[in-house]
Amino acid sequence: MDRIDAMRAFITVVAEGSFTHAAERLDMSPQLVSKYVSQLEQHLGVRLLNRTTRRIHLTEAGIRYQQRAQQVLSDIDDMEHQLGDLQTQARGLLRISAPVSFATRHLAPLLKDFQCAHPGVSIDLQLNDRKVDIVEEGFDIALRIGHLKSSSLIAKRIVPIRLVMCASPEYLEQHGTPRRPDDLSTHRYLRYSYMEQEDGDSAYRWLPGRGQHSSVDLVSNNGDVLVEAAIAGAGIALQPTFISGAAIKAGKLQIVLPEHEPEPMSLYAVYAHRQLLASKVRCFVDYLDGYFGDPPYWDQFG
Structure with a gap:
């Protein structure tokens, strides 16, 4: 027995005054409505309705149960409406x-x-x-x-x-501008440690820190630190433009090796x-x- 369905059948019988009218409202047969109410009474161990050929009458237990059951069903309906709102309205x-x-x-x-x-x-x-x-x-x-x-x-x-290699104008003036990836081996490189998670991606195989002769002078797991270090002249950094773009626009950083820019x-x-x-x-x-x-x-x- 589905207790919620049985409870709803009982409440509807009380509201409609007959099993036939309740069945029409619930879109089920009168026999099934009667079965639900009988099973509910058996489960509770009390009679909820006195039936005659013309009318039904609530027993004392039925009156008490009807009040509480109506509240339970109302709470269930409210909860389902609220959950439905979560699907239809952003909240x-x-x-x-x-x-x-x-x-x-x-x-x-x-x-x-x-x-x-x-x-x-x-x-x-x-x-x-x-x-x-x-x-x-x-x-x-x-x-x-x-x-x-x-x-x-x-x-x-x-x-x-987008990822770009960048360095400050002062650093490039002092140490020279790389013309090809091999030139990076003689430069100070500011490496983002999480870049290693891209291991196996051919776009990064030429980066400093992956070869035996590469020089890495600063490693950090935070790109903001590396960009600020590059602005200060600490070396060359490969960083996303959502971090470095403002400094590039302001002339504080210059893009190097643009023809070797990794795939976005x-x-x-x-x-x-x-x-x-x-x-x-x-x-x-x-x-x-x-x-x-x-x-x-x-x-x-x-």
Whole structure:
């Protein structure tokens, strides 16, 4: 016996005054309605209705049960409506994981604009450059940068991420400008440690730090540090333009070896499920699409 169906059958019989009318309202046979009520009475061990050929009458137990059952069914209906709203209206807590430098430089305006458009959504943003397990760690969505490998997760490409070799004009004036990748072996190289995660990608095999004779003078897991070090004249860095673009536009950094620029990576929105996707996630992914421009605004430095 489905207790909710039996409870609903009993409440409808009481409201309609007969099994026949209740059956019509519930779109089932009078026999099935009667069976549900009988099973409910057997389960409870009390008689809820006194039946005659003309009318039904609530027993004392039936009166008490009818009041509580009506409240239970109303609570269930309210809960289902609220859950339905989560699918049709963007609301609730949206937990996002995002890379540190990208989020610090470029996410705040987007989040503000998104919440203005969807005021029912609150946001918990966690910054981390490692690849979080969005299911195990309870994230609704993760923003990831790279060349994503196939997985069971859904990944939507948001924007290309351009990588450039760059150094300060002062550094290049003092140490010379590289003309080919082999020239980098005599330069100070500022290496992003997570670049090793791209191991096996031919676009990175010529980079300093991978050959026996390459010189690496600074290693960090934070691109902002490396860009600031490059601006200060510490060496040559390979960094995404969403970090280095402003300094390039301002003349604080110059692009070197542009003809050897690696294949762009991408920013992806990664989430767990495509079917029955909560509206807060679907709306956020849709809002990301096209927000940064094509090309993205940080690449518009000439």
